[in-house]
Amino acid sequence: MPLLEHTDSGLYCRAADAWIDPSRPVRRALITHAHADHARPGCDEYWAVESSEGVLRQRLGREITLHAMPYGQQFWLNQACVSFHSAGHVLGSAQIRLCVEGEVWVVTGDYKRCADPSCEPFEVVPCDVLITEATFGLPIYSWEPGERVAEQIRAWWKGDQEHPSLLFCYSFGKAQRLMAELHAIGVEDEVLLHGAVETVTRSYRAAGVPMTPSRPVSTISSKDPLAGRLILAPPSAHRSAWMRRFRSPQTAFASGWMAVRGARRRRGYERGFVLSDHADWQGLIRTVLESGASTIYVTHGQNDVLSRFLRERHGLDARPLDQLS
């Protein structure tokens, strides 16, 4: 009997009687991180990392029953020994380690391997079976260090002091990382935030993440042309009514998808910055090898590609996660 199995609500651990990142309300949920495709409302009880508590409560409701655990602390749920380990994805993101009768499984959730000043670094967790994500599981994806991208962004922003610079990015994680990366290369200017970015940023400030100063763009008079200011906003705001407030802004999008020219063109941003909170190809392979796992399941992206490559080139027992039985 495998330690984890598929159910209608997602991955289920019978020994712990708990679901990992369940897709529907369940009795007990173990949450890797607070992104909407991983943390959903309505569960009776949640278990997650303490540093994710702020954003989790903001998104799932103040009143949820949340057991907030520090990284690395083992705790027992029925027959399973459970612990959270940093995934380096966003603030409070975790890999979940499950140990039952000496057999160790790790579910990575979303993760990345390159340095990020806005969250805890990835921790290698040895295991027997690894369930890894593969969002960018193609060898065309290879990331430059965050500070290099921050330099590019600074040059782009400072290169136009006559118009506002609108930088689109995911409101939880990417936006705060951008402010932290900019801070790390010495930017001290105040950055303006779309409302969706602002709420999450408060949790990051509460957690003491060093970032450039910021404030909501809504607190500035709508007559201010915002020339030379940097504004962070979620992609959903692109071409929305909200954008009308800015007079001929320059626009850019920060995402791993921007590595491919076609993807840049199709989205209609002037500029694309390649910055991702997921592992690139080498990061995925390295993680799999470092875990020492002999069995690998791949999910969340290029499942077939990565598992086939691991089988053929590394002789590992690797499969898409939907083949877990």
Place this chain on the structure above:
Amino acid sequence: METFATLIDSLDQSTGTTRKVDLIAEHLHAGDAHDNAWSTLLLMGEKRRRLMTGRRLRDVLQACDAIPDWLFEDCQSHVGDSAETLALLWPQLKGAIPPQSVDPTLKQWISTIETHPPLHWWMEQLLPALAALEPQLQSAALLTIWSTLPDERHFLFNKLLTGGFRIGVARGLVVKAIAKGFALEEALVLERLMAPQEPSQCWFEGLTAAPAAERVNRGPVPYPFFLASPLQSDTLRDTPAQDWWVEHKWDGIRGQLIKRESGTYLWSRGEELINEQFPELIEMADSLPDDTVLDGEVICWRVDANRPQPFSDLQRRLGRKSVSRKLREECPICFVAYDLLESQGQDRRSRTLEERLNAMNELLSPMITPRSAGQLRISAGARLSAWETLDTLRHQAVQEGAEGLMLKQMQSPYLSGRKRGPWWKHKRDPMTLDAVLIYAQAGRGRRANLFTDYTFALWDRRSSDPEHHQLVTFAKAYSGLNDREILELDRWIRSNTRERFGPTRAVHPELVFEIGFEGIQPSKRHKCGLAVRFPRILRWRQDRSAESANAITDAMILCDEDHSPQR
């Protein structure tokens, strides 16, 4: 290549037209002429020989067993372009590439690359030499060059090799940029671009030379044609009628007749030399003084006739490379001159129309004799006296066998390309018939998956018994529907197919479309006995049933109206 690559990156990162123009202008202004010639041609996307295929580049990389074939395939279908896929993969794969044996030539190349050689060295020395190497040496050379080049230059390098270099810069932008960077008129740049293009210092210097240095004798090279726009509304009526010159718009082909000491050249609007099809005009031009350039209409017109022959006669001549005596007699050709672009070696295009017309009259009038009128006429025109007369004039022009009228602003220079303002064509309204859709065929290119080529039919109602009325093919039309209608019609065609003949589908004769066309003539080659010009769909008559569509007899009446005063 460094500065060109930087330019490409910057262009890629800006969307504003003005910004792009500035970037190109700055680049060309600062650069060396030989490199600039290459940049200009590359930016304009001039077709170049493909030196190596994307497939070959891929095979070279794959020979190192860097990644499995299927994985490369997956990457390429994700990225969509082999040059880009290779550039994206390189950083991941370079570690697995074994060092190559390097021969002296290659060593030479590599040390040159390290000195940041100019773009023309890449385009003229390295890339062709690389492409010409035998496979094994070529692989080693390519891998070594890839290893030497910075990762971020791979995309450009691969693109230059595979020849599919397009970065979304329109030719127009390049023209604007050259005009801006070298303080030239856009028209002048456009015109200079009409001469044969070559990636040389000399060519670029000629392209960007100050206007004063312009050679008057352009040899056989035509001036860019100035094109009229269709007159759509009454907007001109606010201007004084006397500002406008009115003449017939003949239904022939536009021609530029160039007489030089070196020879005579007749160019069509499509910039094709059509000397061979019209030898009479070339002979006629012998009597013109050297360095004369006329703009006018080539048309079939018998010397003693008061109106020209139909367009179909002209078409008979266009199709032939050699013209028989019989054809010359049946379809006598004439050049109707209406503008003078150059005379006595002087470019007259910046003069006003009034001045040009006066000069043309002075030049040509002595040449027009009762005998020569067969080959040369001066377009008859006049100042417009009052706007109210325009409709009458147009009607009269159509009666005289013209398509309609031309309106030209008296004080305007001769511009190039289609610029709204000084020249307008005022044609008669198109003729229309309601016809039934009977066949459909899939389109080409972007529309290959849709039925977009249609065949329409009219009724043959000669039999007194309605049972025996039948539909006869009348015209094909491709354009005129909007995308939504095309989709709707495509669905209808798929579910109403009666029969298939290869790519063609016969459909139930139910749908009626209003077909507009510019002319109609009897034709033995067509089933219905009629040929139409420029047929197009005006609208989908969803309010009409197939039975109510027009009959061939209706078309015959239009045909008579079209050419009745003739012969």
